[in-house]
Each structure stands twice: as C-alpha cells, then as structure tokens.
Amino acid sequence: MTNQNLALRAELIALQDLYISTLDSDRLEAWPDLFVDDCLYQIIPKENVDHGFPAPLILCDNKRMLRDRVISLRHANIFAPVVYRHFFSGLVFEQDGEAIRMECNYLVISTSLEGVSTVYQAGTYRDIVVRIDGELRFKEKHCVFDTSRVQTLLALPI
Amino acid sequence: MTNQNLALRAELIALQDLYISTLDSDRLEAWPDLFVDDCLYQIIPKENVDHGFPAPLILCDNKRMLRDRVISLRHANIFAPVVYRHFFSGLVFEQDGEAIRMECNYLVISTSLEGVSTVYQAGTYRDIVVRIDGELRFKEKHCVFDTSRVQTLLALPI
C-alpha cells in the first residue's frame, strides 16, 4: 500500500469517526451535512441484501429527507430515551473512478434510561464517498445490520 | 482537513491506544506516566455531567494520587479478579491554544473468573492533551459513563 493510500485511508477513518461522534454526541442537526445533496441513506437487514430483496427499514434518497428525519426525531416521534455509542473496525476501501467504495464493521451499544448497556446492533457500513470542495462526504451509506431481532424501536440514525 | 491535522490525529490515536494497552495488559504502574504531574482524572456518570452536578465516583487531581491508586489496587483493595478489554472509536479533536480537546466513545468488556464476557461499561472519554518534551500526555481525562447500573465494583481504572 502506498503512502498516498495511507493518507486517504487516514481521511476516511477521520470521516467515519466524525460521523459516529456527530450521532453519539447528539449533534443530529449536523448529521445531514456529512452527506452530499443527492445522497442515499438506508438501513437494511443483511438477510435482504444477501437474498437481493431491496426492502430497507429506512430509506432517504436526498439530504432534505435526512433533515426531515432529524426534525421529526426532535419534534414528532415519541420514543424511550436511549443513548447510543457507535464503534467501527475493519475499514477497507477501493477507488472507483472519482468515488471511493468503503466498508467496515459497526457495533452500536445502547444504554437504557435504567442505565443498563447492551449490544443493540452489529452490522456493516457499505459506503460510497466522494470529495466535494476538498472534503470527503457520503454519497451513499448502507447500514446493513446482522441483528434482526431488534429490542427497541429503531428511532435514531445508525 | 490538512495533512498536518492528520499527523496530529494519528498521534492522538496512538496515545489513546497506548492508554488502553497499558491498562488491559496490567501495566498499571505505567498508567500515571501517561498524565502530566498537574493532571485531573475522574470517572463520572453522564447524568451528572448533563445536569451539571460535579459529583464524580472517582477523582484524582494530580499524578501522585494516580500512583497512590495503583498502589492501593495492588496491595490494599479486595476485589474479584476480572479482565477488562477497552475499545474506543469516533475520535474527534480541536486545538485550544497549546492544548488539544479530544473526545471519543469507549467500551469496556469485562470477563469474570468464570470466563463469561459481558458489556461492562460504555461512555465517552473527554480529554485535554498537551505536549511535554515532545510527547503527548493527558492533562485531563474525564471518563463519562452511560452505564449507571454497574454490575461489579469499579476497581480498576477506566
């Protein structure tokens, strides 16, 4: 692997770290800005992806939909207060023309109002990243989850 | 993000990795040396931080107190043998004059004497890092934990 690639790799890890930090520190309003306008964000079971069933739990196909989702989370949705902590590992990537295909494992630990922390969800981020005005942004983010028996309502972004 | 920042980022990650490795490989005597003399280390529930109650579970406000803590762990304290594994993700930082404010998620997996591994604690490290003689060291480390229903005594450092 060339140094050039290691520098890009460091930037991709920084982007994924910023993504996680934005969600877990409850800066949800900043979350859509990590995506390009014409983006795709979905949360979909691994089973569906493996069998070619395109039936996501959640699908947003532009940045405005991500913003709407944050507004409804802040104002409309009723859900039990919960704290998420995201972790990722195993990041690999390849250039695909102007875009970068990136994949890594993720783990979400949730803590309930009662203060009990458990494994909430494990899965894979399958992302397409592009460079806009010098900054890396998500063109596509597919949250492919293994954990189909989800304990609580999927409210906050993964 | 400039290359300059990516280089500093790599150093900060290396520091956090060294911190974790020092604790989990039971090199507790080396743990205080990751801090400056005039340091602050505390373990505090997220609830308290959110509501502005400064009531930490553990507070050490200089390196000598960290050393005393290690000595008492080795000699005085009685607690069930347990193995910790720390993980961190989502590291972000910003320069604040000579200091660096750094934040990341952490997860501690503990394994009991019976060989069962569980989620022990999740939370956020909120750190202030400074450079002393060319090396990055912790000026402040706040372990802000989500998991208020802690299963066993908090004995080892987080």
Next chain:
Amino acid sequence: MTNQNLALRAELIALQDLYISTLDSDRLEAWPDLFVDDCLYQIIPKENVDHGFPAPLILCDNKRMLRDRVISLRHANIFAPVVYRHFFSGLVFEQDGEAIRMECNYLVISTSLEGVSTVYQAGTYRDIVVRIDGELRFKEKHCVFDTSRVQTLLALPI
C-alpha cells in the same frame, strides 16, 4: 513517536483491518494469504498463556494448514450458521530486528440465525509481522482469548 513510526503504525492498522474484513465478509479463501508460508496461528486461552501451559484450542504451523482449515470449513464441518463481527483497539507495537511485535485487544460479536447479537469472545491478538515483497504479513498470530465459557463451537477463525 517519530513520523516514521506513525507511517508504520498506519500500515499495521491497515493490515489488522484487512484481516478482520477478510474474515467477516466471508472471504475465507483469502485469509491464509495474509500469512507467510512458514507461519504460526493459534487460538489459546489467556489462562494457559498466563500459567505457561502451551495447550491451544487450535494450532496451525504453516500456511497449508490454514488452507486445509478453510476447505474443511467450507465442505466438511457442520456448524450452526453464525455471523461474526470483529473489532480491535489499543494497538501497540515494537520493532524486533526485521520483525514487528504487535498487540491489540479484539472483540467478536456474533449474531445467531435467530438474529440475536451477543459478545462472543474478547481477548488479545499477539502478532509477529514481517515485510515480504513490500507487504506486511503475519509470521505469527496468537489469539489469546479471555472468554473461556464459549457459548458455541469455535468453527470460524478468530
């Protein structure tokens, strides 16, 4: 830590990420190629390592044995379908002549066919890495696990 070391560090993290990704994306046939021909791979309880009992659960002492293991996993072994997600953190290393001694924590989350995700195993990778034709490869990989009460058969590589 010099920039030189940070560059090597970035390469070591990339190797560990590739290792994890190869396993978790079910590209098992590519797994042996991350090792040199004359390699050592073992999965061994921490208890044994601590007490100097060299009794691993699994031991392969060359690359051909790793390949055989993959073939038997694909064709001969019967085991409940399970999905693993590996995570690592706390990576530290030191040069030892031509070789590099590397250590980090690992965590394996497994998801059963019923879609429930749990902590499967936590432990430490203790690796020796060498450079062959410009690429870093594992000369030795010791998966030293804390979790002695393993819920299900250890079938897939750790």
